[in-house]
Amino acid sequence: MSQLDNYAPPGKAPLLTVEHLTMRFGGLVAINDLSFAAYERDITALIGPNGAGKTTVFNCLTGFYKPTVGRITMKGAGQDYLLEQMEGFRITRIAGVARTFQNIRLFSGMTLLENLIVAQHNELMDASLFSIAGLLGLPRYRNAEKAAIELAKFWLNRIGLYERADQPASSLPYGAQRRLEIARAMCTKPRLLCLDEPAAGLNPRESAELNALLLSVRNDEGIGVLLIEHDMSVVMKISDHIVVLDYGRKISDGTPEAVRNDENVIKAYLGEVEEEELPPEVASDVGMQS
Numbered sequence: 001m002s003q004l005d006n007y008a009p010p011g012k013a014p015l016l017t018v019e020h021l022t023m024r025f026g027g028l029v030a031i032n033d034l035s036f037a038a039y040e041r042d043i044t045a046l047i048g049p050n051g052a053g054k055t056t057v058f059n060c061l062t063g064f065y066k067p068t069v070g071r072i073t074m075k076g077a078g079q080d081y082l083l084e085q086m087e088g089f090r091i092t093r094i095a096g097v098a099r100t101f102q103n104i105r106l107f108s109g110m111t112l113l114e115n116l117i118v119a120q121h122n123e124l125m126d127a128s129l130f131s132i133a134g135l136l137g138l139p140r141y142r143n144a145e146k147a148a149i150e151l152a153k154f155w156l157n158r159i160g161l162y163e164r165a166d167q168p169a170s171s172l173p174y175g176a177q178r179r180l181e182i183a184r185a186m187c188t189k190p191r192l193l194c195l196d197e198p199a200a201g202l203n204p205r206e207s208a209e210l211n212a213l214l215l216s217v218r219n220d221e222g223i224g225v226l227l228i229e230h231d232m233s234v235v236m237k238i239s240d241h242i243v244v245l246d247y248g249r250k251i252s253d254g255t256p257e258a259v260r261n262d263e264n265v266i267k268a269y270l271g272e273v274e275e276e277e278l279p280p281e282v283a284s285d286v287g288m289q290s
């Protein structure tokens with residue numbers, strides 16, 4: 001057990017450490033003294049009722065908001081990065097944190113392949129020496145461009161959309177657009193992938209495909225995944241560690257098994273009702289036995 005959590009997986013180190021994070025908007029305290037860790041090669045889920053502060057945590061991690069108080073440390077290969085002190089684009093580029101958003105934000109008029117190449121803009125700009133090498137067609141740029149296309153094709157294959165590489169992103173069904181967003185984030189070669197409600201609006205088959213994709217990202221790429229999700233069929237099946245927020249505070253954390261049996265979690269989601277009064281679909285949503 002760590003100082004921050006009721007969870008410490010053997011043989012794994014924390015990848016992201018959030019300590020005493022507080023975020024105020026005027027008089028509203030959206031996050032209140034929150035501490036937790038997300039471990040390497042783990043899927044960590046951040047759950048909680050609407051308005052609990054989950055997206056605000058993501059916005060603090062990824063530079064959209066500057067926290068009022070707190071420290072957010074991302075472990076790097078050679079050094080640690082204090083994310084609250086970094087500009088947003090450096091958080092992706094240098095600290096290796098990528099994210100998706102609650103609403104799909106693809107470049108809808110671009111093809112699938114182009115969406116994945118745009119994600120590699122930073123590396124391509126470096127290789128082009130800010131356009132000179134690109135304009136002259138120097139090998140340095142040509143090689144980088146080839147590598148970017150290869151990586152894009154690799155991810156299109158992984159998400160089962162290789163055949164549609166040249167079609168516009170807007171032509172994809174909703175679930176496939178979600179997978180493309182994850183592939184685009186993976187093309188930035190992150191060490192931590194942050195996903196804001198990736199299962200929202202998916203049908204059961206698409207949810208199952210998403211689960212398989214996220215497990216393969218964890219297992220095959222060996223990176224950490226931090227997930228905000230309301231769909232408990234996703235959270236309980238694939239998470240290694242769950243952190244539960246309510247009104248900006250952490251009310252529980254641990255393995256799915258520990259969290260689903262925690263009285264505080266059941267109360268936060270359902271209020272003080274008796275278990276036998278719950279409709280069966282609600283009881284199963286929070287993992288309670290009916």
Ligand SMILES: Nc1ncnc2c1ncn2[C@@H]1O[C@H](COP(=O)(O)OP(=O)(O)OP(=O)(O)O)[C@@H](O)[C@H]1O
Nearest residue numbers: 025028029030048049050051052053054055056057
């Ligand atoms: N930029 C902002 N300005 C003012 N209040 C904000 C801002 N962003 C978030 N909030 C408030 O902070 C609280 C937490 O919001 P947040 O979006 O983080 O919750 P959430 O857990 O992600 O909710 P949901 O599950 O509905 O997406 C809410 O009361 C919200 O209205």
